[in-house]
Structure formats: structure tokens, C-alpha cells
Amino acid sequence: MENDKKIIFSATQPSGKITLGNYLGAMRNWVRLQDDYNALYCVADMHAITVRQNPADLRRQSMELFAQFIACGLDPEKSIIFIQSHVPQHAELAWILNCYTMYGELSRMTQFKDKSASHADNVNAGLFTYPALMAADILLYGTHCVPVGEDQRQHVELARNIAQRFNSVYGDVFTMPEAVIPKVAARVMSLSEPEKKMSKSNPNENSYVLVMDKPDAIMRKFKRAVTDSEGGIYRSPEKPGVSNLIEIYSAVTGKTFEEVENEFAGKGYGDFKPAVGEAVVECLRPIREETERLLADKASLEALYRQGAEKAANIAYKTLRKVHKKVGFASR
Ligand code: ATP
Ligand code: LTN
Secondary structure, X not given: OOOXXXXXXXXXXXXXXXXXXXXXXXXXXXXXXXXXOEEEEEEOHHHHOOOOOOHHHHHHHHHHHHHHHHHOOOOOOOOEEEEHHHOOHHHHHHHHHHOOOOHHHHHOXXXXXXXXXXXXXXXXXXXXXXXXXXXXXXXXOOOOEEEOOHHHHHHHHHHHHHHHHHHHHHOOOOOOOEEEOOOOOOOOEOOOOOOOEOOOOOOOHHHOOEOOOXXXXXXXXXXXXXXXXXXXXXXXXXXXXXXXXHHHHHHHHOOOHHHHHHHOOOOOHHHHHHHHHHHHHHHHHHHHHHHHHHHOOHHHHHHHHHHHHHHHHHHHHHHHHHHHHHHOOOOO
């Protein structure tokens, strides 16, 4: 890693297939940031098992997500790209940080409340302590910036609290990380229930667009997107469906909200929805094609993620050694 650059870390769970929300809210920004920062990007498979996963699917989705990172433009020569479970220091530091994370803090996490409601039959300890593992991910690398969508802000705040608590006892061990939230598309909403965020774990396939969706599926989903009966194409809190489509169109075309509203002034949803669909198809096409190409050569992908894990472990190992010393573990 280059010494003069700040460090960024981010991750995505391989808990399903990547959505347009994941791409616009997170991965696309990671690509932009990798030139200016020392960047680490990770497939968070250990986070994914806080919800029950089918083993064969999880393995496939991890490979696919890794391939998609590269297909989106993350460059293994510039950034460290790896799979979380391949770097055991994540689990080791997470345990230690669990002992510096309060029950009350974890109970207040919105994601925990949401997921324990949606998986009421499996409210496991991992789901509860998930933010301590996420703090470990971030703090292992001396991370300055964490580029994520709006929904992860609370977890990054908690990572800061944990770092601060630890540092106040042991001195300056951890760098204080900061969340970096994009200005556009920080929260892409569901196409079928526009008051909820677009999420890859939603059981309704029409609620999200996948990066790997074929053009006809994308067009169908946008044509079916829930809007309203008022008919105007402008942003308003009363029009969550239309506002979301405007935001998506703006994010994929680079046009401002005002330009989009002007472009469709006087037109109806029958013109607007397919236009959004077509713009999304063209935005995602090269990523889908490149992912398919990469997945066809499994050996090369494996070589790339092994290299990534080795580089990550070299940094993580040093932080963990320092932490062991600070908390008073006997030297090995
Ligand atoms: P799950 O549904 O399994 O909880 P998810 O779709 O919310 O998953 P994550 O793996 O939790 O996705 O998130 C990966 C990254 O994508 C995070 O930085 C997150 O903030 C961002 N992200 C997720 N959903 C959206 C969205 N709808 N809009 C913008 N960014 C998003
Ligand atoms: N919890 C995040 C994924 C994630 C992450 C991280 C993001 C795991 N570890 C570290 C940023 C930094 C999510 O569900 N989106």
C-alpha cells in the first residue's frame, strides 16, 4: 500500500445476488475511490451467515460477488479484494471487540430490529453482534473512510464508539473511521414498495433489479414499478415511487433531478418507465457481460482472491498483534 494515501474499507454480503441498489449506492463509488485511496474491498461471507444460507448458494454467490467486484471496475492491482472468511483475523478481532461493545448499543441497531423481525425463527447471537464483526473489518486496516449506503451509517457510528472506548483504555490503537455516503442513490428504494429500501433478500423478485438481470427482465420490472395515480413526473415526498425512478434515472445517466424533470415534463408514466428501464439496461450490460466472462475462468478468480487474502492478512496480522499486547494476552 502507498504510504501517503488514506485507507478505505468496504464490504458487501454474498447473501444474494447484487442489486442495482448495491451497485449505485456502494460498488460504483468504490471504483471511483480506488485511485485516491489505499482501498480494501471484501466479500462479507461471515456476515452473510447471520441469516441461514444454503451452503451451495453461498459459495456460488461469493464467487459471483467477487467476480462482480472486478467486473464493476475494482482492480486487484490497485485495491486489495478478498473474501472475509479467508482472513481469520476478522473473527479474532471481532471476539475481542465483542467485549468492548455494549448490549444496549447492539439492541438499538435498526438492522438488528428489522432482521430479527423478518427472521423471527432464527434470532441468533451472530445477528445481534454483527456490528462488532463489522467494526473488526474496519478497524483491522486502520481505515479512515468507509463508503457505504445510508443504511450502514449506524453501524459505522458504532464502530467509532467501539474504537473510542478501546483507545480511551489502551491509548491510540485504532484509527477513527468515518462513513462516506454518496449524494445520489444512497438509498435506492424497492420498485414494488417504494417506502422500503431495495434489498436483495426481499422475497419479491419484482421489488429489485439485479445487476445480472437480462434486459427483458429489467424492462419488465420497471414497467411494473409502483408509482401513483397523480401522473406528474417530479420529485415529492407524496410520490415515493416516481421520486425513486427519477433518482435511479439521474444516477445512471448523470443528469440532474431538474434535467430529468424537464426532460419528462408533460409526458406520462408510459414514456418515463421504459426510459428508466433502458438507461438501466445500458448501465448494467457491460458489468453483466464481464461477470459472465470472469466466472467462466474459475482458476483465475481463485488465484486473485487468494492473493487478495494474503495481502489483507499481512496488514490485519499486525493490528491484531498490537491489540493482543494491549489487552494483555501472553505473547506467543
Ligand atoms: P440484505 O438485503 O441481504 O440485507 P442489502 O441488499 O441490503 O442486503 P448489503 O450487502 O447489506 O445489501 O449492502 C452492500 C452495500 O450496498 C452497502 O454499502 C449498503 O449500504 C449498500 N446498499 C444496500 N442496499 C442499498 C440501496 N437500496 N440503496 C443504496 N445502497 C444500498
Ligand atoms: N454490513 C454491511 C457489509 C459490511 C461492511 C463491513 C460494510 C460488512 N463489513 C465493513 C462496510 C465496512 C452491509 O450489510 N452492507
